Every structure is written in structure tokens, then in C-alpha cells.
Amino acid sequence: MSGLERYIIEEMNEIHIPVLWSEVLQYLAPKSGESYLDLTAGYGGHADKILEVTQNYNEAVLNDRDQNAIEFLKAKYQKVKLEIRHDDFYNTALQLVENEKKFDLILADLGVSSPQLDRGERGFAFSKDARLDMRMDQRQNLDAWSIVNSWSERRLREIFVQYAEASEGRAAVWARAIVSARPVETTAELAEVIRRTTGHYERTHPATKVFQAIRIVVNDELGLLERSLPLIVKLLKPGGRVGIISFHSLEDRIVKDFFREESSLGLESRLEVVTKKAIVAEKTELANNPRARSAKLRVARRR
Ligand SMILES: C[S@@+](CC[C@H](N)C(=O)[O-])C[C@H]1O[C@@H](n2cnc3c(N)ncnc32)[C@H](O)[C@@H]1O
Known part of the structure; x- marks a missing residue:
């Protein structure tokens, strides 16, 4: 074959x-x-x-x-x-x-x-631990890793307000947590950083919206x-x-x-x-x- x-x-x-x-x-x-x-x-x-x-x-x-x-x-x-x-x-x-x-x-x-979601190595989903990636087009330079590890706290806060539709307060907490935890290498690590800001959660993992926001930006x-x-x-x-x-x-x-x-x-x-x-x-x-x-x-x- x-x-x-x-x-x-x-x-x-x-x-x-x-x-x-x-x-x-x-x-x-x-x-x-x-x-x-x-x-x-x-x-x-x-x-x-x-x-x-x-x-x-x-x-x-x-x-x-x-x-x-x-x-x-x-x-x-x-x-x-x-x-x-x-x-x-x-x-x-x-x-x-x-x-x-x-x-x-x-x-x-x-x-x-x-x-794209199910193949762990594409780095879209926190259910499959992999290097943060999220590029739909594998030829592109910008990936989730560089946003999470190099963008300023202010820019992260802005994208969480815009694309995760989070409140200013919630977005600021997420952005601060990410910057303090750097380097954040993988999808599971990022999900855990966000989960720690929330403690107990019920149905939807608190990182879902964070992943959505980063994915929207990576892929414009x-x-x-x-x-x-x-x-x-x-x-x-x-x-x-x-x-x-x-x-x-x-x-x-x-x-x-x-x-x-x-x-x-x-x-x-x-x-x-x-x-x-x-x-x-x-x-x-x-x-x-x-x-x-x-x-x-x-x-x-x-x-
Ligand atoms: C939901 S899937 C499409 C599935 C398809 N309709 C099928 O039945 O197999 C979305 C696809 O859109 C592609 N995609 C998303 N945004 C795109 C864009 N801006 N330009 C080109 N392809 C894009 C993704 O790579 C992905 O393969």
C-alpha cells in the first residue's frame, strides 16, 4: 500500500x-x-x-x-x-x-x-494534547504557539473580548494567567492554565472560548x-x-x-x-x- x-x-x-x-x-x-x-x-x-x-x-x-x-x-x-x-x-x-x-x-x-479537530498534531483541540498550532493552512507562519507565547497581555485581552466575547474582567484574567505561565507549549497546558482561573466548571470547559478566539486570529x-x-x-x-x-x-x-x-x-x-x-x-x-x-x-x- x-x-x-x-x-x-x-x-x-x-x-x-x-x-x-x-x-x-x-x-x-x-x-x-x-x-x-x-x-x-x-x-x-x-x-x-x-x-x-x-x-x-x-x-x-x-x-x-x-x-x-x-x-x-x-x-x-x-x-x-x-x-x-x-x-x-x-x-x-x-x-x-x-x-x-x-x-x-x-x-x-x-x-x-x-x-482538523481530531488529528491531535494539528493542535486545534485541548482534548488531544499537542503543540499549539491551529493553522488551517500548514504553509502559514502565524500559529497559536506564537500568539500565546509572544503577544502582549494587552493584545491577548483584546482578542478575548473581541473573539471569545468575554467581559473585560474575564479577558484580563485569562491574559494575565497566560503571560504568567509562559512558556505554554501545548493545547492541554493552555486549557489547564485557563481552567485554573475558574476552578470548578459545569458543562463547557472554560478554555473553549479561548481556543475559539485564538483560532479565529490564527486563521483570520x-x-x-x-x-x-x-x-x-x-x-x-x-x-x-x-x-x-x-x-x-x-x-x-x-x-x-x-x-x-x-x-x-x-x-x-x-x-x-x-x-x-x-x-x-x-x-x-x-x-x-x-x-x-x-x-x-x-x-x-x-x-
Ligand atoms: C467544515 S469543513 C468543510 C467540510 C466540507 N464541506 C465537507 O463536506 O467535507 C471546513 C473546511 O474549510 C476550510 N477553510 C476554512 N476557512 C477557509 C478559508 N478561509 N479558505 C479556504 N478554506 C478554508 C478548512 O480547511 C476546512 O477544510
């Missing part, structure tokens, strides 16, 4: 179940022959479902910033002719706009994939989303649909506000909102896929 084959089997074992996939099909409503841009193709779960309907591989572009996902997609789709891009979705959207490409269907399923998650949304509109054909799945309120607010603004300009509006309220997972999906718990889908149509 080749290294690549072994690697693919390992990844398959940690299979990523696409969230809200039947709702994506319902609201994006793909049709035979339509073109498709998947900005966060990951392990191709949603792409499979959509391409099964469109059957238009020649006009499909699958993008992801994660090297492992790209290797997986290349192997998975080696027998069909579709374009696979290894970049962040802002760069990809920019290049596609420059090349005057247009699509009937665009999907962005934001956040992390199950293999909100900045890239904000800058990409106007490009996505340009990439849609008239009548084309875009679906965005977000996993926390900061992302969802950006999508909701953008869709609202773009659909409330009267005759100037470029979008029409298809999902008046965010679509969330049904109980049956939640029972099988805990990742779907915080997923919210919003869909809009290009006028």
Missing part, C-alpha cells in the same frame, strides 16, 4: 460528515448541468451531494486551504475533470473574479473539519469572510445561489448583515434572501453528528 493510500484510509476513518447536507440541497436547489464553486471543500462531503445532481464536473471548482484536504480531494476526484485549488477562499474568489468566472452554485462551509477567519462576501456576489450568475454555513455567532452575524444589506436596496439589490431565518439541524442529525449543533445555514439568490 502506498503512503498516499494509507493516508487516505486514515482520513476516511475519521470521516467528516457534511453538516445540514439535506438542507443545503433543499435551499441551494442544484440542477443538472449547473456550475459549482465550493470555497471550503474539505473532504468533499457537500461537493459529492451537489455534483451527484449537477453532474457538471468540468465547471466545478473545489477549494480549500488545508494541505491534507487537498491531497484527499485530488485522490478522491482523480477520475473526473474538475479544478482543485489550494488557497484561502479570499484569494481564490479574487482570482476567479479577475478571470471573469461565474457560477450557479457557491457554498462555503466555514470553520474546521473533523480531521472573520476578516477573510468579510472581504470575500462582496466577491462571492460578483461570482454568481443571475439566479445563482450561495449558501454559507457558519459555526459561531460572530461569523453568522457577518453573513446575516451582509445578506440583509445586499437585499434591501430596492432595485439596486443584488441579492434576494432565500432563508428568512438561519436553518439549523434537525434532532436526528444532531444525534448522529455533534458538529451540527452550532451550524447555521443561510442562502441567498443573485438577482
Whole structure:
């Protein structure tokens, strides 16, 4: 067995179940022959479902910033002719706009994939002790270790207020604890530093929000989303649909506000909102896929 084959089997074992996939099909409503841009193709779960309907591989572009996902997609789709891009979705959207490409269907399923969370060495999760990393794109320099060990107490406090939505007081306690504990090498060490500031806790580990904030900064998650949304509109054909799945309120607010603004300009509006309220997972999906718990889908149509 080749290294690549072994690697693919390992990844398959940690299979990523696409969230809200039947709702994506319902609201994006793909049709035979339509073109498709998947900005966060990951392990191709949603792409499979959509391409099964469109059957238009020649006009499909699958993008992801994660090297492992790209290797997986290349192997998975080696027998069909579709374009696979290894970049962040802002760069990809920019290049596609420059090349005057247009699509009937665009999907962005934001956040992390199950293999990113489950593979300890990626350093995303405190349940798997590993060097602090959290980079979705392994080619990038900025990682969680450098933020935790070299950013000033004031900057740490600011990101906890902004991206963990913590109170000033709580953010200051976390930032102080981290700076005093340096060097903080691993995910488990960071989780313990934060836990010690809280003592007893009930359901959610107090480090969850701290990890969220650091991950958002490492991957510039909100900045890239904000800058990409106007490009996505340009990439849609008239009548084309875009679906965005977000996993926390900061992302969802950006999508909701953008869709609202773009659909409330009267005759100037470029979008029409298809999902008046965010679509969330049904109980049956939640029972099988805990990742779907915080997923919210919003869909809009290009006028
Ligand atoms: C939730 S997973 C997508 C799973 C995919 N829909 C599937 O069904 O297999 C999110 C993926 O988005 C990628 N990603 C997140 N932000 C990105 C960005 N700004 N540019 C490109 N890829 C990104 C991550 O690397 C990850 O593979």
C-alpha cells in the first residue's frame, strides 16, 4: 500500500460528515448541468451531494486551504475533470473574479473539519494534547504557539473580548494567567492554565472560548469572510445561489448583515434572501453528528 493510500484510509476513518447536507440541497436547489464553486471543500462531503445532481464536473471548482484536504480531494476526484485549488477562499474568489468566472452554485462551509479537530498534531483541540498550532493552512507562519507565547497581555485581552466575547474582567484574567505561565507549549497546558482561573466548571470547559478566539486570529477567519462576501456576489450568475454555513455567532452575524444589506436596496439589490431565518439541524442529525449543533445555514439568490 502506498503512503498516499494509507493516508487516505486514515482520513476516511475519521470521516467528516457534511453538516445540514439535506438542507443545503433543499435551499441551494442544484440542477443538472449547473456550475459549482465550493470555497471550503474539505473532504468533499457537500461537493459529492451537489455534483451527484449537477453532474457538471468540468465547471466545478473545489477549494480549500488545508494541505491534507487537498491531497484527499485530488485522490478522491482523480477520475473526473474538475479544478482543485489550494488557497484561502479570499484569494481564490479574487482570482476567479479577475478571470471573469461565474457560477450557479457557491457554498462555503466555514470553520474546521473533523480531521482538523481530531488529528491531535494539528493542535486545534485541548482534548488531544499537542503543540499549539491551529493553522488551517500548514504553509502559514502565524500559529497559536506564537500568539500565546509572544503577544502582549494587552493584545491577548483584546482578542478575548473581541473573539471569545468575554467581559473585560474575564479577558484580563485569562491574559494575565497566560503571560504568567509562559512558556505554554501545548493545547492541554493552555486549557489547564485557563481552567485554573475558574476552578470548578459545569458543562463547557472554560478554555473553549479561548481556543475559539485564538483560532479565529490564527486563521483570520472573520476578516477573510468579510472581504470575500462582496466577491462571492460578483461570482454568481443571475439566479445563482450561495449558501454559507457558519459555526459561531460572530461569523453568522457577518453573513446575516451582509445578506440583509445586499437585499434591501430596492432595485439596486443584488441579492434576494432565500432563508428568512438561519436553518439549523434537525434532532436526528444532531444525534448522529455533534458538529451540527452550532451550524447555521443561510442562502441567498443573485438577482
Ligand atoms: C467544515 S469543513 C468543510 C467540510 C466540507 N464541506 C465537507 O463536506 O467535507 C471546513 C473546511 O474549510 C476550510 N477553510 C476554512 N476557512 C477557509 C478559508 N478561509 N479558505 C479556504 N478554506 C478554508 C478548512 O480547511 C476546512 O477544510
